[in-house]
Amino acid sequence: MRCIRNQTIAIVAVFVGIYFVFPLLLNNRPTVTYVRSGNARVKNNLKSKTLPVWKAVERFENASVQVDGSKTKLVSNLAMKHKKLEKLEVFIVLHSHVDPGWLETFDDYYAHKVDSILNLAVSQLTEHSDLRFIWSEVSFLERWWQTANETQRKRAKKLVAEGRFEICGGSWVMTDEATPYFWASIDDLVEGQRFLTEIFNVTPTTSWSVDPFGHGTMLPFMLPLTGIENLVIGRINNELKGMIRQQSLLNLNWKQSWANVKNGQSKPPLSAYVNILPNKFYTTWDACGPDPGVCCTFDLGPSARYPCSQKANDINAQNVKSYADMLAGQYRKLSKFYRVPSLLVPIGDDFFFSVIEDWTEVYNNYKMVIDYVNKEPSYNMKLRFATPGEFFASIPKKSKASAPSLSGDFFPYLDDRNNGFPAWTAYFAHLPYYKRMGRIVEAKLRSLDLLRIAAAPGSKGLEKLLIDSRRNLALFQHHDGITGTSKKHTMADFLQRLFYAYGNITEVENRLFKAKSKTPFEPLETLSNEANRFLTKKLFSKKKNPVSEIAIFNPLTIRNTRRVVVHSDSPKVKLILGADSKEIQAQVLPHIVDGAVSESVFEILFFVDLEPLAKTEVLLEFVDSQPSSTIISKVHSSAKKPNAAFKELKPGAAFVLKNDLIKAKVMDGKITDIDLQSGKSLDFKFELAKYSDRGGAYVFVPGTRTELPKLKHYFYVSGPLCNQVVSTAESVNITHWISVFLSKDPILDSSLDIEVFSDITKTIGETFMFVMGSGAIENEQTFYTDANGLHMMRRHYNKDESLEMNFYPSPSTSFLGP
Template identity: 25%
Template structure:
C-alpha cells in the first residue's frame, strides 16, 4: 500500500507541474522591432501596505484627509479598463491588497480577472504579501512573506501566473541577500527604483543602468537587474491621475486647447534623452505613482492618445510606444544585449538621495518595534512547527499571524518610517498574532504532553522583556515549559520575574535544579508602563534541551525553609570615583572597569572599551540640501563627534553560581548590565535607555561603541546581509563608483541584522558583536564597532511621513531595552552558532498548578522531542509548517555556513528525512524552489545533500 501511495503522489506531482501551455507568458508580450526604439509603457500603482494611513484605511479609502488613497477602487477601475481593451496592461505587486479585493468579488468578476491574467494584461510582479524592506528585514521573514503572497497567486490563478519579474521600486537601498533570495525563487528580472544619487549618476553616464547582479559568494545565484530612470514616477508633466494636476492631452484639432503635437514633442524629447543612458533599443517608461489609478480611465485615455499619435507621427523616426510589463521589458532587453552585461557583486547600501540625505537612520528608527518584529518572527516560526506536529493542518489563526508578520516587513513598517498611528496598528496586529499563537501553544502542549487527558491553561508572558509576568508573580507553584525551536540540543539561562521569597525548581526527572535569585535592576523597575509586583528574577540553566523539543520545570515555594539548591546573589555597590579599577571574574572570564568613569576598559588580558554615546540630531527646515534635518529616514548628526552621556555614578556587582552581573548606573532611567553566564563564553550587554532627554531642544541618536585598540582594521569591517552572508565594508569607499562623501558619519553606516565584526588580518584577532534586532552599524574609529541603538528627534526630514521621530509611550519619551553579545578571539565558528541561538531562543510558557512536582510528573510528560535525532550543527530547520488541507507540509533546511568560512563547518552535509519526525509519516518528498511555487524534482528522502549556504525547500506528503 505504501508503494502505491508513493507512486500516485509522484504521478500527481508530474501531472500538476509538468510542461503546460502558459500561453500568456512570453506570448503575451508585445513584439519589439529590431530597428526601432521600443518604448515600454508600464502602468502601475505603488500601494504602500501602511505608511501615512493604516493598511485597512488604504484599502477602503478611509481617512482621506491624510491621503486620498483607496486601493479597492484601483482594482475596480483597472480591471474594467483591461477587460475592455486587450492591449492595455497593468502590474500588481502587493498581495495583501489584491487578496483582500479578490475575496470581495463576485464569481463573474473573478472569471473576468482570470481572463485578463491569462491574456497577460494583469501581471503579478514580485507578488509578495508586501514590497518588503531590504535593510531591517531578516531573511526568514523575507522568504515567508514572499511565500505567502506567491502561494496565494498559485492557489488562485495556477502556477502559470507565477511572476517572472520583481518590482522593488521603493525600498531605501537594496541588499545582496535579497537579490540572492529572488534568484533562488526563480525570478528572472529585478527592477530597482532607488539607488544612491552618485551611483545613479555614474551608471547613467556609463550606460550601466542594467547589470547582472551576482548575489552570493557561496551559491551560483545571479539575476538581471535594472535601475529605473525616474525612480518609478511618470515623466515630468505626464501624470494623468486624478491626484495630479498635469496638463491633459487634447487631440481635437478644432479645439482651442489642442496640444497633442506639443505634448508629444515633450514626451519624445524625454524618451530620447532617457534612451541615451541605456544600451539597448528598449526603454521603460513608468506611468504611475503612489495609489494612482483610482480612476484608471483618466490614465488610459490620455496614454492611448499619446501612443496612437506618436506611433503615427514619429514612425519615420523609428520610435514605437506600446503598453508593456516589467517581465516583457526585461525579456526584450536581455534578448537585445549583444555584449556581456556589467556585473555587480556588492550591494546598494547606504542609499543617499542628495549630499546631505543618507537614509541610514531608518536602520534603527523605532527600536522597540524592530525588537518586537524579531521576537514575533521566532514565535511564529515555533508556532508553525508546533501546529505541524500536533495538528498537521493550516488554520485561520495561524494565517492571520503569518499575515501580520508579513505586513510588518513592508518598507515603511519594520523600517520605522510610518506615522505613529500606523505604527500603532502594526503593533496591534503583531500583538494579536502573538496572543493567538499562545493559544496554539497551549492547546498543542496539552495534546502532546498530557498523560491522562487533563489540561492546563498555559500563558505566554508578552512582557518578559520588562521582567513582568502575572502568572509567575501571582502563583506558586507554577509550571514553566520551554520549547526549543532548533534541531540541536542546547542550553539556555532562564530568567523568570518573581516576588521576593524562596523557590525550588524541579526538572523532568524529579531532580532539583540549581537556581539563583537576582534583584531586578532599578532602571527596569522604573520602566514606563511596567505594572508588576516582581522585584527579583529566578534564574536557572535549562541544560540540554531536546532538539525541536519541550521540557517543563516545576517551580514552587517550599514551606518554612528556603529552596534547596537556590542561592541569593551576593552584591555590593561601588561609588565612583573609586580607589582602584574594579575587576570582576567569574566562570573563566574577567571584566575590568575604570575607577573614575566606570567604563569597561579590559576583557581578560585584552584592552577593551565600551561606551554609551550620542550624536546630536541636525535641526533644519529642509528647504535646501544643507538644511536637511535628521529624521525617521535620515541620519544626519550635527557634528562628527559622538558625545558621552552623563557619567556612571556607581557600579553594582552581583555574584552568583549561575550568572554574575556588573551594573553601570548612569541615570534613573539609563543603565547597562554586563552579564557573565556560567554556561556561555560570550559577554552579554543588557542596555536600558530612555526616555531620551530633549529638554534642551536637541534630538539625540544613541550609540553603543565597542573598541579593541589592538585591532588594526584599516577602516574595514564586516556585516551580515539580512542575517545571512557576510559583506565587507570599507570606510568612505564604494566598489562600483567614485564616492564623494559629504556626510562622513551617516554615510558610513550600514544595516546589520545579526552580527558585525572587525578583525586584524595579521594577528587574526576578531571582535564580534551580535545584536537582537535590526540596527545601523559602522567602524568610524580603529578597532571599533558602533551600533546605533535608539533615536529621538524633533524635526521631520521631509520625505513624506510628516512627523518628527519623537516616539512616546505612557505619556513620556520611548524607553527601550535590548541586548548585545560580545566575543573576542580568533574563532570563526562562534558568531554563526551564537547568531542562531540569539535569533531562535526557546519559547517560554507558564501555567499555575496545584500539583506538587511528583503529582505533575504523574499527569504530564515533562520532556518530549519532536524530532528523532539531532541534525548536524551547521544545519537549521528554517521552515516547518502546514502547507494545505491535504496534510502536506512545507519544510526548508538551510546550511548556514558559507564556502570557505570555516574549516570544519563549511562543507556539504547529508541528512535523511526518514523517520526524522515522530508525528509525521512521510509518503513522498517534492523539491520546489525557495518560494515553493515552482516544482524542481521528486527527491529521495533518505539522502538530502546541503551545500554551504544552500536552502532546500520541500513539500512533504504525509
C-alpha cells in the same frame, strides 16, 4: 531617533574610530517558553554539542561594478557607443504605487483609493485589449478579492492568465530591504505567492521593487530561488546612479558574494538580471526621460501631482506630431543609459489610476502617440503598453548573460547631497520598540511553525489564526512599516496588528500544549494592559502555585545551552530537570528597576541543555528553606544597601567579571579592560553618548555629540552562574546589564552579554548611542555587518564621508576584522 514607547533597545556604534549602527533586535532567542501546574517529567538525553561556524564573505571579485557604501569601483571603462537611431522598442508600463500603510492606514487606503484602482483596472483592461497594468502588493489584492463580485473575479482571472494584469514579485508587501530578518521576508513571499497560486494559478516571474530606501542583496538571492530572475529596482545612491548611467550600466547581473567560491557545482550561482529606473522616482514625471519639463507634460490625469505650463491631455491629429517628437526624443535619450535596445518606461504615481479620468486621459493620449510613432519609420521606434514580463522577454538570453555584473549592495541610500538631508540612515533604528516587537512576533511564529510539526494532532482548526498572524507580520515588513517612516496613527495601526498577531500565536501555543497535557498552560511572557502594551514576565508565586512546570522548546536544529530567567516572589525555589528528578543549579539575581533593587521580585537564572527541535520541561518548586542548589547572589550597590535577601558584596577598588574564558575589570560601574583566554589583554570602552538630530524618521542629520553625565547608580552582582554589572545613566532612564556567564558552554561563556533598556518617553528628539571600542583591535577601519541574517558584508569606514554616511544596517550580527 524619535520614539514613543518606553522599552527599547538602543543603538550601538563606534569601534576604534569606526562609526556604524545596528539595532540590537535579536536578543529575543527564538524559544517558546511556557509554564503549567503539575508534576510531569520528561526524559532528556543530551548528546555532544556542535559549534556553529560563521564565515565572512567578500564581494564578487570579478564583478564589473563593485559597490562599497558610497564608493564604487569599475573594473574598466565600460561606456558603450550606441548606434545612431538604432531600432528601439519601448515598453510603457502602467502602475500605481500603493503603500499598505504610510500617510493613511491599510484599511483607510483601501477604502479611499485601492478598491477603486483595482475595480477600474479590471474594467479598463477588459475594455481595451491593448492595455496592460501591473501590481505588486498582494495584501491589497487579497482584500479586493474578498469583496469583488463574480464578474470581476472572472475578468481578473482572465486578465492574469493572459499576462495583461501582471503581478510582480508576489510578496504580501513591497518589503524594506535594510532592516528585516530573512525569516519574515520568506514568509512575506510565501504568503503572497500562496494566495496567487490558489486563486490565480500563477507564479510571478518578475519583481517590481521601486520604493525601498536602498536595495540589499537579500532579494536578488531569494527571488531567483522562486523563479523570479528579472528585477526592476529604483532607489540607489543618486551619485552612483549618475555615474553608472553615463556608462550605460542600468542593466546589470547582480551577483552574490559567494560567486567567488569554487565549490565544484556544475551550475553557476544564481544571479538576478536587474533593470534600474533612470532617475530618483518611479513617477511619470521623473522616469520618462532626462528632461522633467517634457515628462511633466505627459503626466496626465487629475491625480497627477506635478503642475507644468503644458499638458498633453488633448492630443489630436493636428498636434500629435509635435507631441510624438517630444516623447520619442525623451525615449531616445533615455535609451543611452541602457545596454539593450529595449526600454522600460513607467507611467503612474502614488495611488494613481484611482479615478476614471486618470485612465481615459492616459490611454487616449498615449494611444495617439503610440500609433503615430509606430507608423512613422523615421523614428525607428516601436511603442506599446506592456508589462515588465514582456519587457524582459524581449531581451535575448545572450544579452542578459553578457551584461556587466554587480556586486555589493546599495546602502546607505543617498538622496541629494546638497539638500541638507542626504543620508537615509535614520530609519535603520528609528522606532526600535516597533522593530523589537516585530522581531518577537517573528521568532514566536517561526518557533510555533516547528512546534506544530511535533504536535500535529493538536493543531487542527488553528490555520486561520496562524494565517492572520503571518499576514499582519508580513504587512509590517513594508518599507514604510518596519522602517518607522509612516504617520504616527499608521504606525500605531501597525503596532496593534503585531499585538493581534502575538495574541493569536499565544492562543495557538496554548492549545498545542494543552493537547499534550491535562493541565493548563500559560505563557511566561504576556502583553500588559492596553495603556502600556509591554511584554511582562509571569511572576511565580508560592501562594498561587507551590509547584509549576516550565516547558522550553528549542526551535533550532542544533543542540545548545539556553539561558533562562524567570521571576519569583521568593528566592526559595528548587528547580528539577525532567523525569530524572535531577536538581538544576540556579542563581538568584536582583530585579533592578529604575536604579533600585526590588523588595518583592527576584530573578532566577539557570541554564538548560536543549535537544534540537525538542521540548524540555523543568519543575519549579517553592520550599521552606533556601536549597543548596539555588544560590543567592552577592550584591554591591553604589547607592543604598539592596534588598536584605542578598548578601553584601565588598569588591574593593575593582570588581571582576570572569569565567574560564574571559575576564573583565570594572571600575566605578564601567569596564576598563578585558583579558582573554589566549592571554591577550584589551583596553575596553563602553559609554553612553548622544547626538542632537534634526533629521527625523528617514534621515540622520547629527549635531554635536556629547557624553552623558556620570552613572546615577551601579550594581555589582556575583554568583556561581553569572557575574554582572548593572548601570543606570543619571539624566535619562537608560540601564545596561553587562554579564559574564559560567554555564560551561563555550558559546555563552566566551563573550560579554550586553543588554540595554531605556525609557524612551524621556528621550524624545534625541539619538542615543553606546560607544564601544578598544585600541588593541587592529581592524584597519574595516568591519562586517549582516545582510538580513543571510550572510556577512564587509564594510569600510570612509573618512572622506560624513558620519551619517558611514552607518549601515545590521539586523542581527556585526563584528570587527581586517
